[in-house]
Amino acid sequence: MSDGRDRVLARVRRALADVPRGERPRDVPVERDYLRTHGARTAGETVDLLAGNLADYRAVVHRTTEDGVGELLARLLSRRGAASVLVPPGLPPHWTAAVDATRVHDRAASTPWELDAVDSVVTGCAVAVAETGTIVLDGGPDQGRRRITLVPDHHVCVVRVPDQVVGSVPEALERLDPRRPLTWISGPSATSDIELDRVEGVHGPRTLEVVLLAAGEGGRAADGG
Template sequence: MSSRDLILGRVRRAIADVRQDDTPYEQAVDRSYLREHGRRSVAETVDLLAENLADYRAIVHRCASGELAATIAGLLAERAAGSVVVPAGLDAAWLAATDVTRVPDRLGSTPRELDAVDSVVTACAVAIAETGTIVLDGGPDQGRRRITLVPDHHICVVRVPDQVVSSVPQALQRLDPTRPLTWISGPSATSDIELDRVEGVHGPRTLEVVLVSDQPRADVTS
């Protein structure tokens, strides 16, 4: 008997006593909970996102769409990045102001090869203000999950306000659960038993989030 058969057998035994007329799952759970906490304007929601991202030690920048290429070039220059991983569907204009070596997101890239790359630039699927979370879904402008887990520096671009929602329930409405979702709240971090925080253990040590809109704003940094 395979592991699959064993698990399915346990499931069948667990539900053997469920009546055919039992309340359907989608009706059995009360889902009348709050969709968001409080009422906020679009600007207030974006401000909350920036505040919570910074609270998780992400570095937050704001710029207008016409300033995005220069902003990304400046962030790569500050890191003295010599190479950057680029998802296949990333807008080429985002990197037009830098001559940093582009490393394509390839199926055959090894962890060692990705670890040798200085930075990665991606878009995102959605950003959640109440939790300060960025969600990637492996779309063409985000690439494979591993390119955002191995390089030490991740620049993630969030389109404001289109990709910003208030809450997790609102985000789930936009996401496809069959896609490879990566939920990011700040740079990678963990703590030992004495609560000593260590960053960069299982993901990028530095996360920089660029909130790009048609209205320029001063940078907000953590």
Template sequence: MTTRDRILARIRRAVPAPAPDEATPEAALAAIPRDYLRVHDATWTPARTADLLAANLTEYRAKVHRTDEAGLPPLLARLLSGSRTVLIPPALPPHWLSGTSATLVPDQESSNAHDLDGVDSTVTGCALAIAETGTIVLDGGPDQGRRRITLIPDHHVCVVRVPSQVVDSVPQALERLDPTRPLTWISGPSATSDIELDRVEGVHGPRTLDVILLGAQ
């Protein structure tokens, strides 16, 4: 018997056999008690939730901006003023970038890591945002594009529609997300402190994260 066999045997002995009505994975998941709090304060208003999201994003060193539909194109133009090229997913609303002078680069399947590394910025929407954790979640939707377009360019601008795309808590987020989609959870710009506890940004993704709360004033 190999070491692997011994470890797996111990796991089998430690895990009780499922009850007859929990024979399938779906039934086993349904049987898990979920008596935890879904939200910590049910009296939260959309405005308070948006404020909490902004505060936690800022704590993670993301740059947070608030605007309405009319103010979005000039805000994006300002945020992208230093960018020569901007990568865009297939279904990003065209009027969002109507004010920018940068060259717009469509997301293409043929693009490789070298091509994407040459792009200055990328602009996307999101699946939703979680206020309590200051987290943006992408699921590869048409206004977000493939995961790699938000991991390789050094600057990511993410637009969050408020209040429709903002939830209070992680349990609320999980209820709305499709687990079969490629989910990317973003809490601030990419950073690591692995080496001598010195914070280094831009190691595993964008060095700069701008989050626009669209509809929040």
């Protein structure tokens, strides 16, 4: 072994010298008395905070209700010129009933090249974090395999509000199963080089549109936040 590795291992052994040999991480309770959320908010204020932070990350935010979601999705996909739309098997049928495009199924056999040819993908979500403007997918039936939201260039994600919206990351973690394939999305895919030149669409969709779907009926589909 190298001298550097020997020194690191020696420091680890010294740090663990007072730990009983049979002790395991789960045997030691971890204090979680840190601040879970920053400030008190109503459910509506939490949704508004999510919308604002999503917009800050350059996601395009829309609001609608159940009776307007089909019309809104059809309009967004038509505006995009989407001739093919990837739809997970568990997506509610009425969400995309009016979509005039070729449906693409979420198949394990799909290649990256086939997915790259898809114009748009529409999914639900597992949870959304207001304080960070983050959408989390966990591969559920209305979200599909992780890769279907990483390869196509346009992702429309529907978030049920307020039920799927939490204030903070700790609150989100309580709802998620760490054994599932979790994808955390904060805006469209983007990266910057050392000169801070921003490039979008490198490791995910170039365009992210988020539909905040309110419970109940009676509203009409509306663009914008």
